[in-house]
Amino acid sequence: MRIPFKNMPTAMPLACALALASLTLSACSGGETAASAETEGEAAADYERGPHNGRMLRDGDFAVEMTIFEDGVPPEFHVYAYQGNKPLPPEQIQLSVVLKRLDGEENRFSFAAVEDYLRGSGTVTEPHSFDVTVVASHAGQRHSWKYASYEGRTTIAAQAAQQAGIEIEQAGPAVIDQTIDLVGRIELAPASQAEVGARFPGRVMSVHKQVGDRVAAGTLLARVESNESLQTYSVFAPRGGVILERRTNVGDVTGSDPIFIIADPAEVMAVFPIYPRDIERVRPGQAMTVQSLAGERRHQGVIRDFLPLAQAASQTVSARVPLANPDGFWRAGMSVRGKVTVTQREVPLAVRTSGLQAFRDFTVVFAKVGDSYEVRMLELGQQTPEWTEVLGGIKPGQPYVADGSYVIKADIEKSGASHDH
Template sequence: MKKLLLHPVAFGFMFFGVVLTFVTTSVSVAAVDDSIVETEPEKGPNRGRLLKQDGFVIELSIFETGVPPEFRVWVTNQDKPVAPEAVSLTVKLTRLGGVVDTINFKPQSDFLRGDMEIYEPHSFAVTINANYQNKSYQWQYDNFEGRTNIEPKVAEAMNIQTEIAGEATLSETIEVFGRIVPAQDGQRHITARFDGQIKSMPVNLGQTVKSGDVLARIESNESLTSYAITSPSDGVISAKFANDGEQTDGRVLLSITNLQKLTAELAVFPTDRARVSLGAPATINVGEVKDSLISTVIFLDSQLQRNQSTIVRVAIDNASGLYIPGQYVTGEIEVDRYLVPLAVKRIGLQSFRDFTVVYAKVGEQYEVRMLELGRKAGEWIEVLGGLDVGSEYVTENSFIIKADIEKSGASHDH
């Protein structure tokens, strides 16, 4: 079974042809019935749509040269020009969702000029009422663009998801990179309390030790008695500088690193340095680890590196043991957070003509909303105009709506 949604042609520059709709729960789109062809409306000398009744003719055009789009109307009767002040005229535009724009007209030069901007999208049902010499005239037609119809079962099968547009908290971040190193308080360098000979050192490089484990036994040079050196903390033997039989000589014998407490050293460049603050939220990613690590900034270096970056340290809780010193990381640091009254998810954005749009959903119908955009942060983008708070709009798989509309091959004539 085929189902076609015909979008009659528009006046002026708003011709939009035939639009396809989905008709089954499969991922295919219904084919166009070539036997159904919409004829372009007859146009007048001002490139407007001609509407005729008993020899009374109005030419309705959208004019936008040097002004926001507005309606202008020229009138003839029995092929003779009619003075604009002799005609009473109103146009009603019924938009998707039942919003009605009522436009009144006043004479100007040789035409009637509408008193309202024709804002985007130029998609509506048009009703024209005119009165001339005590006789009334009325015309109605549909002028749809950027609109399509998708049945709920099809939308579900296509995984077309929507959300309600409203306020959102935008988190602005900067990208950073660096590597994992031991925490500054996570390393212990072990020395002998009294110099002497190392009688034994029962630990090896890379060995895991617990707090209190014996690391070495030393025979004091002065008392010739032996004493044990024990581990001050849990950790791993990360360096070993002495062996059995050697003299301690006041040197570091070995180092212990607590791998449960690590730090990500991240490079921040001067343009962003002033925006980073202690305690700022940070997200760390290691290529071979699936999940991101959420932490905070714990240190801001005051000196520049050779590449003119500044080192910022972020704490890493490594209780899981997934991270190892030396791993390279990427991440994001939050530098600002603010609440905006209206935002949409960036995943829902598409292009339509020269506009960035989302697709509003009303019932089973979807239609473009041309957006005026503001700040971008993370998954969100601020909306300054073109969409109302509380509007339902497409997020996931919005490209399906775009593809369906574009398959109509419709144009937007001027």
């Protein structure tokens, strides 16, 4: 498909837009004929198109038609020449094109005759957004044009960008974690619980604590009259914690079963069933993020161990992560989410996943140069919620929008941007 050049206006503050509207795209001079690529104030969609739907550049009765061909091949220039609106043999034309990009990079193209057109010497890499200089020679006469062909570019003043919450980082190396998402529950740590029984069988004479009461070690829980000695003795809490269960009342006769269960809620564990497909990748010592279902509380922990037995029905094994719980937020029986890091890999180039946006058929970030922002089409590698590996499309060290990229995309879309050259 041949895609004609365009001069796409970008969304920008009003003062900048008015300034741009006043500019003319003038041609080179100096001992040669010169022509304007566009008339002053010409809208992007109003420039003259040629027989191949390309941009027509005229100088007197000589003209060239600029197109980018990308039907089944990487984008490349196909340029057609005319004299008095009649096609010229391409071998009669000497042509060169220079593209100057937003960051100052220049791409130079020479041309060779192929069939009825001049073919550029290399790939026109994305984005197709640049200032263009075209120089053509025919029959001893030199012609030149300069014009802008932008896409995916906008300008936002620094103060406005700050107010919009746009955050900038530099593309560079990062450590990318491969993670597995799990769902588990909170359980009391086994060592935090104590079963309290009567020392001797007998009748319960008094009960002093209820379920939910917090007790310290040595707190009186009940008094029991021994069946043998008929002496009344006291039952004390062996440790501090909270009364989870009270299994006796006044008048009951105690036996060997516990009459209270006490646990310290500050000692809990997150327990996650690990299914067979993940068992070989999850190991004790791996980092785990434990998160409440509402997402308001997170804990960074480590898998301490696995329970020795698998569940027969599900064939899962239970991984346990100790949690600090000084305020009692994590309660036994709560469901929680877990994210375990199974591998870590350092990559030479990555961007924040939060900065990615869809643009045409590409995944992009927006590079920042001064107060201007422009798409960078990325070739992606491994992706995580935090980082995305980049295999190509942006230079190391390039500032880009890491957060708030939707603001840039919306500003560009307001301009009615299309892939048209």
